[in-house]
Amino acid sequence: MSKRIAGPEIERLIQLLSKVPGLGPRSARRAALHLIKKKEQLLAPLAAAMGEAVDKVRVCSTCGNVDTADPCMICTDARRDSGTIIVVEDVSDLWALERATAMNAKFHVLGGTLSPLDGIGPDQLNIKQLVTRVAEGGIREIILAVNATVEGQTTAHYLTDQLSGFDVKVTRLAHGVPVGGELDYLDDGTLAAALKSRTVF
Amino acid sequence: MSKRIAGPEIERLIQLLSKVPGLGPRSARRAALHLIKKKEQLLAPLAAAMGEAVDKVRVCSTCGNVDTADPCMICTDARRDSGTIIVVEDVSDLWALERATAMNAKFHVLGGTLSPLDGIGPDQLNIKQLVTRVAEGGIREIILAVNATVEGQTTAHYLTDQLSGFDVKVTRLAHGVPVGGELDYLDDGTLAAALKSRTVF
Numbered sequence: 001m002s003k004r005i006a007g008p009e010i011e012r013l014i015q016l017l018s019k020v021p022g023l024g025p026r027s028a029r030r031a032a033l034h035l036i037k038k039k040e041q042l043l044a045p046l047a048a049a050m051g052e053a054v055d056k057v058r059v060c061s062t063c064g065n066v067d068t069a070d071p072c073m074i075c076t077d078a079r080r081d082s083g084t085i086i087v088v089e090d091v092s093d094l095w096a097l098e099r100a101t102a103m104n105a106k107f108h109v110l111g112g113t114l115s116p117l118d119g120i121g122p123d124q125l126n127i128k129q130l131v132t133r134v135a136e137g138g139i140r141e142i143i144l145a146v147n148a149t150v151e152g153q154t155t156a157h158y159l160t161d162q163l164s165g166f167d168v169k170v171t172r173l174a175h176g177v178p179v180g181g182e183l184d185y186l187d188d189g190t191l192a193a194a195l196k197s198r199t200v201f
Numbered sequence: 202m203s204k205r206i207a208g209p210e211i212e213r214l215i216q217l218l219s220k221v222p223g224l225g226p227r228s229a230r231r232a233a234l235h236l237i238k239k240k241e242q243l244l245a246p247l248a249a250a251m252g253e254a255v256d257k258v259r260v261c262s263t264c265g266n267v268d269t270a271d272p273c274m275i276c277t278d279a280r281r282d283s284g285t286i287i288v289v290e291d292v293s294d295l296w297a298l299e300r301a302t303a304m305n306a307k308f309h310v311l312g313g314t315l316s317p318l319d320g321i322g323p324d325q326l327n328i329k330q331l332v333t334r335v336a337e338g339g340i341r342e343i344i345l346a347v348n349a350t351v352e353g354q355t356t357a358h359y360l361t362d363q364l365s366g367f368d369v370k371v372t373r374l375a376h377g378v379p380v381g382g383e384l385d386y387l388d389d390g391t392l393a394a395a396l397k398s399r400t401v402f
Contacts, residue, residue, distance in 0.1 A: 007269030047251035068208030
């Protein structure tokens with residue numbers, strides 16, 4: 001039985017903080033103490049920001065992104081090419097691709113991958129909405145930016161099937177050597193794919 | 202110039218989370234996304250817990266601990282020996298000693314160590330209040346549980362001076378080999394202290 005060291009409000013704050021990814025029980029205590037010490041500069045603004053997020057954050061009914069507006073900022077951005085949709089598994093993938101700022105396209109978030117063993121079929125993912133977007137017309141290219149895992153590739157094949165009836169180009173991300181990567185540390189599959197898809201220097 | 206990927210509320214949440222100790226810019230994004238996805242189970246309770254902490258947390262006017270009550274839970278705990286006060290630099294040290302549950306004593310939090318170069322003199326620390334507690338009588342022992350750093354030891358010497366006029370025993374933590382520690386990795390000072398303070402087996 002561990003002794004109570006502070007009031008229940010502080011214990012509860014520590015307990016909830018320990019559930020945040022990146023924080024464990026020990027770092028949650030350190031974080032709670034830091035927040036309490038910086039009550040006015042950090043704890044109060046963070047509490048307000050979280051409260052506002054609870055009230056305002058919603059899932060975009062068009063693309064499945066999370067934002068404080070529906071449709072989201074990306075769907076309503078007129079400067080983006082609305083003829084290209086990048087399909088991702090998760091919002092974190094969307095954020096990663098946006099940070100890379102490689103394309104000025106629209107997005108579609110599936111919310112996961114097909115995984116029959118976990119009971120995740122096409123109806124559990126945001127797939128119907130994607131087909132609807134393509135059926136509405138104006139889409140030239142669908143880029144399947146799913147993870148290079150078995151589930152990701154299965155999902156990519158299923159989506160290709162679903163979109164085969166439409167006049168739309170379906171592409172996927174290139175396999176190859178990561179920029180800055182050393183060949184010696186790469187797996188055989190990646191090296192073979194990089195050789196096969198070699199480009200003119 | 203990085204593109205905006207979400208509404209200002211989400212950007213602000215990420216920015217504030219990145220200031221929490223243990224989270225950096227990258228893990229703050231991951232944490233924010235996790236919190237947004239678990240809006241009802243985690244984000245809303247955490248926002249409420251933080252709001253409550255902002256309203257209720259205060260510094261104990263007796264010992265300098267942080268709690269939701271003043272005097273704090275430790276000062277008002279009748280089962281604790283009020284004749285012994287453990288003096289610590291910071292609330293985190295108090296929490297660490299309480300987790301060790303080695304003593305059932307009261308505490309006093311200095312709020313730092315003497316550090317003239319940083320402009321921290323006796324008046325910046327919670328020292329007067331400690332002398333007042335001792336002067337009020339009923340204290341048999343003061344345990345100086347300050348860090349074994351130069352600043353900590355300087356502060357300990359200053360406190361010993363301040364308390365020399367009272368009929369109170371002033372003690373400090375033992376130096377020695379950490380439990381589970383290997384001699385080979387210990388510094389000379391610790392080994393010398395452990396030899397000098399050897400105990401009968």
